[in-house]
Amino acid sequence: MKKPSFSDHVIQWQKLKGRKHLPWQQNPNKYRVWVSEIMLQQTQVATVLKYYNRFIFSFPDVKTLANEHIDEILHKWSGLGYYRRARLMHKAAQMIINKLNGRIPSTVEGLMELPGIGRSTAGAIVSLSLNKEAVILDANVKKILIRFFGIKSALNEKGTEKKLWELATASLPNKEFRHYNQGLMDLGATICFKSNPKCEICPLHSSCRARIEDITDIIPKKNKTKPPKKIILRLTAFINQKNQILLEKQKESQLWGGLWHLPESKSRTQILKRSKKLFLTLFVEKELTSFIYRVSNKECHVNITIVKGQQDKLGSPKNGNMWCDLLEIKNIGTSSLVKRIASKITSELLDQGE
Numbered sequence: 468m469k470k471p472s473f474s475d476h477v478i479q480w481q482k483l484k485g486r487k488h489l490p491w492q493q494n495p496n497k498y499r500v501w502v503s504e505i506m507l508q509q510t511q512v513a514t515v516l517k518y519y520n521r522f523i524f525s526f527p528d529v530k531t532l533a534n535e536h537i538d539e540i541l542h543k544w545s546g547l548g549y550y551r552r553a554r555l556m557h558k559a560a561q562m563i564i565n566k567l568n569g570r571i572p573s574t575v576e577g578l579m580e581l582p583g584i585g586r587s588t589a590g591a592i593v594s595l596s597l598n599k600e601a602v603i604l605d606a607n608v609k610k611i612l613i614r615f616f617g618i619k620s621a622l623n624e625k626g627t628e629k630k631l632w633e634l635a636t637a638s639l640p641n642k643e644f645r646h647y648n649q650g651l652m653d654l655g656a657t658i659c660f661k662s663n664p665k666c667e668i669c670p671l672h673s674s675c676r677a678r679i680e681d682i683t684d685i686i687p688k689k690n691k692t693k694p695p696k697k698i699i700l701r702l703t704a705f706i707n708q709k710n711q712i713l714l715e716k717q718k719e720s721q722l723w724g725g726l727w728h729l730p731e732s733k734s735r736t737q738i739l740k741r742s743k744k745l746f747l748t749l750f751v752e753k754e755l756t757s758f759i760y761r762v763s764n765k766e767c768h769v770n771i772t773i774v775k776g777q778q779d780k781l782g783s784p785k786n787g788n789m790w791c792d793l794l795e796i797k798n799i800g801t802s803s804l805v806k807r808i809a810s811k812i813t814s815e816l817l818d819q820g821e
């Protein structure tokens with residue numbers, strides 16, 4: 468009798484023990500899998516579970532997503548971080564509607580033509596939604612392959628990535644691609660943990676090099692990581708007589724591109740100059756707080772100044788600026804940082820009885 472292959476083990480295990488209740492596994496189609504795969508990039512399943520259904524409820528198909536304003540999409544994405552993913556998904560949806568007659572491509576090559584979709588994401592969409600042959604090489608799959616084949620070089624070392632794609636391609640089964648790829652991801656997430664993998668119950672244990680050589684605590688070898696980049700952020704909370712805060716839309720090239728943010732100032736002189744332009748009378752101008760905020764491998768040293776004043780007439784949105792009610796901030800597309808600052812200011816104002 469033929470000895471079961473690597474893929475046979477993975478497929479059988481997925482059918483018996485793998486995850487089957489994730490929301491994107493129910494009625495899988497290209498759109499639902501695409502949304503889940505983009506959300507799962509750099510974000511844990513537990514976090515994605517809090518956002519996925521709400522997002523799909525608001526944007527149930529590619530047409531709804533393409534026709535929605537980016538502000539609304541960023542608002543629904545708010546909390547997942549890495550907002551560039553949402554902006555690229557919106558662009559891709561518009562491309563599908565405007566150039567592809569509303570049809571999401573069904574091939575890896577076709578999907579890779581769209582913004583924000585790389586080879587592994589395209590492979591996931593094709594295999595998980597259509598059960599078609601395609602390779603996935605996300606972080607979990609890389610971990611399994613590195614351990615199973617005993618690869619001792621770090622991921623960011625030259626040649627490792629190429630080798631993994633070759634191994635992943637050579638290990639593909641000739642059917643049941645959905646179970647196979649889902650099985651690899653499930654094994655990586657629920658059995659082959661970074662620390663203390665559960666080798667004793669792993670379907671791959673009899674041939675896994677890392678287990679046989681007892682090197683599961685050494686491989687995957689850690690990448691040499693760069694220390695986070697230090698950024699000084701001097702933000703000003705301009706508040707008017709209606710307890711509305713001035714927000715600016717960040718440019719796409721900025722850290723929170725497309726989101727509403729507090730204006731940045733280089734110096735106190737600049738803050739005072741802007742205050743004079745905004746307000747007839749100035750009530751308060753003081754430093755509110757400073758703290759360190761970490762985002763996308765950046766260490767932001769945040770310093771907040773609060774300026775309260777009386778506007779001549781209450782302004783309406785113009786030139787990428789808007790006055791937003793402090794209590795409404797949670798309902799618009801802003802970063803977690805701005806939400807945190809708004810909540811601090813709101814409690815400060817409440818303490819003062821305003």
Ligand code: SF4
Nearest residue numbers: 659664666669672675
């Ligand atoms: S045997 Fe252990 S190290 Fe190897 S794939 Fe399974 S869980 Fe991971």
